[in-house]
Amino acid sequence: MRKRYKKKFKKSFRFGDLIFLYLFFIFSLFFYLNLYYFTLPIILLFIFIPFYFYYYFIFITILFLLLFYFYYYFIIFLHDMTYIHVNPMDNKNGEIIVSIQSQVFDGFCGNNVGTFVLRRRGHIPKILNTVQYYSKYKHIGAEISNDTLKNIINEFCKDILFADNSSNTNNHTTTVITATSTTNTNQISFLTGYMKTYDCVDIVMNAIVELKKKKKIENIITNNENIEKIQNKEKEQVELLIENIINLNYFWICDPVMGDNGRVYVDSDVVKAYTKATTYADIITPNQFELELLSNTKINNEKDVIKSIDQLLNNGSKIIIVTSVRYSFDASNLYLYVGFYNNNKKLICFKFKIPRCDIDICGTGDLFTSLLLSFILKQKGNILKIISKVLNIMQVSN
Numbered sequence: 001m002r003k004r005y006k007k008k009f010k011k012s013f014r015f016g017d018l019i020f021l022y023l024f025f026i027f028s029l030f031f032y033l034n035l036y037y038f039t040l041p042i043i044l045l046f047i048f049i050p051f052y053f054y055y056y057f058i059f060i061t062i063l064f065l066l067l068f069y070f071y072y073y074f075i076i077f078l079h080d081m082t083y084i085h086v087n088p089m090d091n092k093n094g095e096i097i098v099s100i101q102s103q104v105f106d107g108f109c110g111n112n113v114g115t116f117v118l119r120r121r122g123h124i125p126k127i128l129n130t131v132q133y134y135s136k137y138k139h140i141g142a143e144i145s146n147d148t149l150k151n152i153i154n155e156f157c158k159d160i161l162f163a164d165n166s167s168n169t170n171n172h173t174t175t176v177i178t179a180t181s182t183t184n185t186n187q188i189s190f191l192t193g194y195m196k197t198y199d200c201v202d203i204v205m206n207a208i209v210e211l212k213k214k215k216k217i218e219n220i221i222t223n224n225e226n227i228e229k230i231q232n233k234e235k236e237q238v239e240l241l242i243e244n245i246i247n248l249n250y251f252w253i254c255d256p257v258m259g260d261n262g263r264v265y266v267d268s269d270v271v272k273a274y275t276k277a278t279t280y281a282d283i284i285t286p287n288q289f290e291l292e293l294l295s296n297t298k299i300n301n302e303k304d305v306i307k308s309i310d311q312l313l314n315n316g317s318k319i320i321i322v323t324s325v326r327y328s329f330d331a332s333n334l335y336l337y338v339g340f341y342n343n344n345k346k347l348i349c350f351k352f353k354i355p356r357c358d359i360d361i362c363g364t365g366d367l368f369t370s371l372l373l374s375f376i377l378k379q380k381g382n383i384l385k386i387i388s389k390v391l392n393i394m395q396v397s398n
């Protein structure tokens with residue numbers, strides 16, 4: 001009896017290798033079918049039961065189950081590291097994001113990019129499309145009419161102010177956005193991108209400024225005394241905190257989309273509207289060409305960039321992020337500059353070196369601004385760290 005058992009075991013040992021491969025195949029199949037959740041170990045157990053009287057298989061089964069569990073938790077761990085798990089419907093912090101950008105039928109730019117990124121990162125933006133075009137290369141389609149734009153924006157402002165009043169007086173019996181009436185309507189951020197006409201920029205800008213006035217939103221006033229008390233090194237750190245530069249409860253990121261590499265893709269008078277907007281926008285994100293248009297300065301070197309940043313900050317903006325500057329003497333890199341005034345109205349400027357891919361892509365600016373907004377809201381703190389995080393995601397390998 002013992003002999004027979006031994007013989008069988010010896011035979012099945014070679015046969016066992018085949019079984020091993022077969023199990024491997026089944027295992028891979030389950031993984032391929034994404035069936036690796038809790039049902040899989042049970043299914044596997046049933047598959048293994050017929051072989052249970054061989055110790056060899058018992059050992060393999062346990063090993064497999066252990067490996068599976070390690071692998072499963074490792075995947076979950078990686079997933080947690082990579083993505084932010086937020087229920088998109090769970091807007092408990094009451095943030096309100098308004099994304100005013102273009103919409104295209106084909107391709108990626110404007111709200112197609114911006115709102116996707118924001119939603120993927122757990123925000124719930126309110127979306128206004130300034131144009132509906134065929135694609136970012138073929139501007140065939142329609143622009144939003146001034147009346148439609150005004151109507152929608154006015155309605156939004158009314159809702160926000162109503163929500164404020166109703167939460168002040170505790171009068172929830174009336175209708176209109178019950179959801180917002182329970183949230184903090186001071187936490188509003190505006191993200192604006194492609195706008196084709198002067199009027200469009202003007203209407204949006206006036207609405208934001210008006211809302212700011214009505215809601216009595218003060219610009220950030222940093223506490224000088226506190227900063228003076230902090231030692232020098234820490235003082236530098238405090239200067240870099242975004243919450244000390246802009247009012248995070250209400251801000252406007254304005255991407256003055258006008259053109260790139262000498263090509264203009266909006267009406268020629270839009271530059272005038274954006275020049276006006278530099279007085280009110282909290283963060284402006286021009287590329288090199290747009291910076292040249294706004295400051296009326298040709299950018300040839302770093303001095304020109306800093307001079308232009310200073311000029312825009314002087315108009316009233318709080319932070320200027322020049323998303324890409326390309327110098328003739330350095331074809332393999334792009335440079336990003338961020339500038340703002342510290343408490344003593346001294347210009348602080350930093351630059352980031354970005355390895356340049358040898359292609360010109362449209363829509364990168366829209367990806368940049370939406371990530372920037374998300375990191376400002378979620379992370380806050382040091383502005384350089386916020387920009388680094390954005391650039392880490394933007395980075396593409398050659």
Ligand SMILES: Nc1ncnc2c1ncn2[C@@H]1O[C@H](COP(=O)(O)OP(=O)(O)O)[C@@H](O)[C@H]1O
Pocket residue numbers: 259260286287288322323324334336354355356357358359360361362363364365366368391394395396
């Ligand atoms: N050719 C490129 N190589 C590497 N990064 C790029 C390239 N083009 C754009 N980017 C990334 O996209 C960001 C925004 O791009 P930019 O061209 O300045 O915006 P816009 O689309 O508004 O002109 C840059 O800061 C950079 O991180």
Ligand SMILES: Cc1ncc(COP(=O)(O)O)c(CN)c1O
Pocket residue numbers: 102103104109110133135136137193194257265361362363364365366367
């Ligand atoms: C319709 C539309 N929207 C937005 C953009 C802005 O693109 P970018 O992010 O490159 O500034 C463009 C530029 N091609 C565009 O054509």
